[in-house]
Amino acid sequence: MADAAVKKKMEGEAAELDAAGVHYRELNGRVRELIDKGCKEIVLNGVNGQRYIADGIASEVKIVINGVPGNDLGAFMSGPHIIVNDNAQDCVGNTMNAGKIIIKGHAGDVLGYGMRGGKLFVTGDVGYRVGIHMKSYKKQVPVIVAGGRAGDFFGEYMAGGILVLLGMGEGDRPIAGSYLGTGMHGGAIYMRGSVSDSQLGREVRVFDLEEEDRKLVAGLLEEFQADTGIDYSKIKPAEFMKLCPFSHRPYGNMYVY
Amino acid sequence: MIELAFQEKFSKWRVDDARVPAACGLSGLISQDGRAVGGEVIVESMRILRERGNGLGGGYAGYGIYPEHKDYYAMHIMFEDFQGKKVCEELMEANLEIEMGEEIPYRLVEGICDVPLLWRYYALPRPERLEGDGLQADDFMVKLVMDINTTVPGTFVFSSGKNMGVFKAVGSADTVGEFYELENYTGYTWIGHDRFPTNTPGWWGGAHPFNILDWSVVHNGEISSYGINKRYLEMFGYECTLLTDTEVVAYLLDLLIRKHGLPLDIACLVLASPFWKDIDSLGDQTEEDLEKSLRIVYGSALLNGPFAFIVGYSRGMVGLNDRVKLRPLVAATKDECLYVSSEESAIRQICRNPDRVWAPPAGHPVIGKLKGDV
Numbered sequence: 001m002a003d004a005a006v007k008k009k010m011e012g013e014a015a016e017l018d019a020a021g022v023h024y025r026e027l028n029g030r031v032r033e034l035i036d037k038g039c040k041e042i043v044l045n046g047v048n049g050q051r052y053i054a055d056g057i058a059s060e061v062k063i064v065i066n067g068v069p070g071n072d073l074g075a076f077m078s079g080p081h082i083i084v085n086d087n088a089q090d091c092v093g094n095t096m097n098a099g100k101i102i103i104k105g106h107a108g109d110v111l112g113y114g115m116r117g118g119k120l121f122v123t124g125d126v127g128y129r130v131g132i133h134m135k136s137y138k139k140q141v142p143v144i145v146a147g148g149r150a151g152d153f154f155g156e157y158m159a160g161g162i163l164v165l166l167g168m169g170e171g172d173r174p175i176a177g178s179y180l181g182t183g184m185h186g187g188a189i190y191m192r193g194s195v196s197d198s199q200l201g202r203e204v205r206v207f208d209l210e211e212e213d214r215k216l217v218a219g220l221l222e223e224f225q226a227d228t229g230i231d232y233s234k235i236k237p238a239e240f241m242k243l244c245p246f247s248h249r250p251y252g253n254m255y256v257y
Numbered sequence: 258m259i260e261l262a263f264q265e266k267f268s269k270w271r272v273d274d275a276r277v278p279a280a281c282g283l284s285g286l287i288s289q290d291g292r293a294v295g296g297e298v299i300v301e302s303m304r305i306l307r308e309r310g311n312g313l314g315g316g317y318a319g320y321g322i323y324p325e326h327k328d329y330y331a332m333h334i335m336f337e338d339f340q341g342k343k344v345c346e347e348l349m350e351a352n353l354e355i356e357m358g359e360e361i362p363y364r365l366v367e368g369i370c371d372v373p374l375l376w377r378y379y380a381l382p383r384p385e386r387l388e389g390d391g392l393q394a395d396d397f398m399v400k401l402v403m404d405i406n407t408t409v410p411g412t413f414v415f416s417s418g419k420n421m422g423v424f425k426a427v428g429s430a431d432t433v434g435e436f437y438e439l440e441n442y443t444g445y446t447w448i449g450h451d452r453f454p455t456n457t458p459g460w461w462g463g464a465h466p467f468n469i470l471d472w473s474v475v476h477n478g479e480i481s482s483y484g485i486n487k488r489y490l491e492m493f494g495y496e497c498t499l500l501t502d503t504e505v506v507a508y509l510l511d512l513l514i515r516k517h518g519l520p521l522d523i524a525c526l527v528l529a530s531p532f533w534k535d536i537d538s539l540g541d542q543t544e545e546d547l548e549k550s551l552r553i554v555y556g557s558a559l560l561n562g563p564f565a566f567i568v569g570y571s572r573g574m575v576g577l578n579d580r581v582k583l584r585p586l587v588a589a590t591k592d593e594c595l596y597v598s599s600e601e602s603a604i605r606q607i608c609r610n611p612d613r614v615w616a617p618p619a620g621h622p623v624i625g626k627l628k629g630d631v
Contacts, residue, residue: 024308048305048602048605049306049600049602049603049605051308067605068601068605070602071600087601087614089585089601089602090585106614106615108587108601108616109582109585109616125615125616127616128581128582128619129582151582151619152582152619153581
């Protein structure tokens with residue numbers, strides 16, 4: 001795999017790379033080279049399982065991925081705009097700081113771990129431990145929107161940011177799994193539909209949407225629709241409920257004797 | 258005493274005890290219609306997972322690979338030296354009718370060294386020995402495998418089923434596939450593993466799959482309940498000799514399914530039991546009673562800790578995760594073929610456009626079953 005040459009073609013500010021069979025180190029090296037040369041749009045064809053794509057890149061480059069990227073897509077990135085025209089694996093947007101990742105398919109576990117800014121849009125289902133340890137600071141508010149359903153530990157230990165779950169798609173499993181928002185002490189989760197009390201972490205409660213929430217959800221839905229090209233006009237903010245921590249210091253007394 | 262015996266047993270095997278972070282890779286496929294698939298297909302899938310291993314163990318199991326000897330137990334054995342081979346063959350001659358014994362074919366490849374003697378024997382228990390011991394053939398074979406593994410120096414049976422075989426080595430999965438010339442075999446089920454040993458040594462016997470009779474297991478994670486499981490298995494005559502937690506899974510499956518007659522899905526409920534809180538909220542008394550009984554009767558067979566494993570057996574293939582999904586597992590189908598892997602890309606490498614790709618829920622098995630005979 002490491003020996004295959006990356007075929008590339010660069011015209012003006014746009015470039016195309018054939019990633020089929022290319023080791024991730026070489027592929028990511030070429031992507032960085034192109035960015036250094038002033039490339040603003042890179043299309044990666046034939047991607048399958050290459051890890052760490054666009055990791056740590058602090059530029060507003062647009063990267064289109066055709067194929068299934070490997071784990072840790074967009075980790076630590078601060079600025080790129082990534083479009084995946086397929087499914088994605090685990091750990092997408094790990095600790096990402098700014099930029100946007102749009103996945104036109106499903107994504108795996110630990111999506112947006114420790115995310116601190118930017119947006120992550122997934123049209124399909126997302127896995128376990130999505131949005132855990134997310135945090136926000138002033139204007140840095142990370143957002144994840146998923147069109148499908150989520151597994152257990154959605155928003156676990158969340159300290160800030162916004163999670164939106166639309167619950168679309170086939171099947172009758174609940175919109176999210178157990179341990180929802182366990183240990184959550186900041187941010188908000190918006191879910192279309194209901195969850196049972198037994199699914200909730202002990203730090204969160206269900207709230208109705210306020211006017212401000214409705215505006216926020218409507219705005220995100222519009223953006224999600226524009227980015228994914230899927231018609232979500234039937235979805236109304238009124239169908240959502242909101243999950244929030246009812247104390248922002250749930251463990252404040254834990255070590256006080 | 259037991260420790261001393263282990264020291265003797267492992268005197269010459271090269272053992273690397275470095276501790277490194279974990280991330281083994283798994284992949285498996287079954288053609289449920291029995292269609293033969295070349296061994297090179299699973300090797301190609303494993304190639305994509307190369308980052309998950311570190312070259313200290315790779316292996317495969319194939320089912321349907323020995324049709325010309327399908328009624329015989331195919332014993333794959335690694336010997337440290339000719340002395341062990343001589344002692345082992347004497348023990349086998351006394352207990353088995355050996356149809357044929359031959360070296361397992363392999364080619365030398367870069368990255369694989371210190372190759373033990375690798376032999377396979379197609380054999381059946383001697384009828385008079387079966388009568389004398391009053392054992393069924395399968396039980397007799399389990400006992401013989403345990404006897405060889407615990408008493409013959411530097412000798413390990415790493416595969417003992419019929420019409421199937423395990424191929425494993427210290428090396429990365431793709432080089433192990435090349436080493437054993439897997440392209441020369443065809444089977445209806447294949448499972449593969451790339452190892453990143455963490456708590457136990459990277460040695461030939463410790464590579465995956467782990468097998469007993471029909472059951473082969475490849476595993477990513479840690480069986481934290483290993484001690485409990487091991488002691489439980491010892492009560493039924495299973496001896497853990499391969500220094501790796503995964504070994505208990507193969508023996509537990511043999512015990513639960515072959516010996517105790519549990520259906521496969523029930524055995525999975527034993528290995529990854531639902532939490533008490535989930536049993537309490539089932540809302541179905543019969544189901545609740547069943548799941549409670551299983552937890553009570555088989556508490557010592559519960560697998561604790563993070564795991565994803567794929568099991569191969571003659572009639573099917575199973576993928577199973579721990580109850581809170583601490584290791585990755587993805588499944589896909591295309592026509593009659595079921596794929597299970599640590600990463601979707603490993604499936605897409607050998608099946609470009611699956612009919613369906615999904616993440617199985619934690620603790621719920623994905624099962625592919627052979628339809629009809631092969």
